[in-house]
Amino acid sequence: MKILLNGKLYNRDEAVCSVMDHGLLYGISVFETLRLYDGFPFLYKDHYLRLSSALVELGVKCPFTDEDFIEMIQFTAYSNELNQAYIRVTVTAGIEELGIPYGEYHSPQVIVMATPLKQTRSNKKGLIPLNVPRNTPEGYQRYKASFINNRIGKRELGNQPHMEGLFLTREGYIAEGIVSNIFFVKSGILHTPSLETGILPGVTRKFVMALARKLGIPFQEGLYKLEELETSEEVFITNSVQEIVPISFIQNRIWDKHPLSSFLHGEYKKYVYDLNSYRNI
Known part of the structure; x- marks a missing residue:
């Protein structure tokens, strides 16, 4: 699997985040999961809106637009040779010193994963x-x-x-x-x-x-x-x-x-x- 981390592609074992990331230290991170149909991430604007709204509440600067959002998803899927896929986009608060700041987070980290669909819709x-x-x-x-x-x-x-x-x-x-x-x-x-x-x-x-x-x-x-x-x-x-x-x-x-x-x-x-x-x- 190839993972997009802060705009760069890495092999799965090479994609790493700092132990000082506040997503790890304090759980300050949000994510979205969506489905890719023939290369198209369905309802991506709604997912982007929910994600960006969460970042506003957490005081994390959203590092991409809705157009960037779809491009990151499609690029990651293409890099993994996937046309039908399960997509996960994660945004963490980024690297900071210990302690929860009162101000904004300005350097979030963005992780995009695309994996094959192991299971689609169940009959019941x-x-x-x-x-x-x-x-x-x-x-x-x-x-x-x-x-x-x-x-x-x-x-x-x-x-x-x-x-x-x-x-x-x-x-x-x-x-x-x-x-x-x-x-x-x-x-x-x-x-x-x-x-x-x-x-x-x-x-x-x-x-x-x-x-x-x-x-x-x-x-x-x-x-x-x-x-x-x-x-x-x-x-x-x-x-x-x-x-x-x-x-x-x-x-x-x-x-x-x-x-x-x-x-x-x-x-x-x-x-x-x-x-x-x-x-x-």
């Missing part, structure tokens, strides 16, 4: 409620940064690739999956947990809601207890790599039909190769 998954609750965001909203809560949830779930763990808030409201957002259908209405629950504002979540609006599918964001999910007509999860995945069971409830998620996924796939998809919906 099971959903397992986790005992560990979803923690609240450390800032005003959740960004793709610290994954400690996700790590604890993943350890609880264990090695079950066809399962997704479901976080509830401390108040018992449905939050999100370990690496996904949650949707369910009840009385013909599409529902998804509100950002008030502290979930990640997923790029695919946002796109699915926009797609539902365009298609005239009624939807609501809200605070929902687990019982709402268990008595729903259909459940599915979303993320940028796996797209839209139906949920086949949760606890004692089984779903064998997924008409809306199948329909939405078919509509979703119409946009993934369209350079203007983010403008057309």
Whole structure:
């Protein structure tokens, strides 16, 4: 694997960061994961916006524009001879002395990785409620940064690739999956947990809601207890790599039909190769 580090390509074992990087010392770093379709990083502007907004909150100078963002991604994928890929872009605070500064970080480090897709969309998954609750965001909203809560949830779930763990808030409201957002259908209405629950504002979540609006599918964001999910007509999860995945069971409830998620996924796939998809919906 070739990795793009601060604009230069390195072999995997040669791409190294300083032990004085505040991304390592204090966890001051953010990242985005997205999917490359025939060389095109789908919804890259939305990913860029979320990343750059996180950097503003952390006081880290964003070192690239949205045009630079797509160029870095495509160059890294091309250098690895990949046309379909899983992309990760990480920005760390950069090298500083010990101690958390009150001012801005002006020398962030940028790491871009492109790897083959080991797994694309699953036909369906099971959903397992986790005992560990979803923690609240450390800032005003959740960004793709610290994954400690996700790590604890993943350890609880264990090695079950066809399962997704479901976080509830401390108040018992449905939050999100370990690496996904949650949707369910009840009385013909599409529902998804509100950002008030502290979930990640997923790029695919946002796109699915926009797609539902365009298609005239009624939807609501809200605070929902687990019982709402268990008595729903259909459940599915979303993320940028796996797209839209139906949920086949949760606890004692089984779903064998997924008409809306199948329909939405078919509509979703119409946009993934369209350079203007983010403008057309």
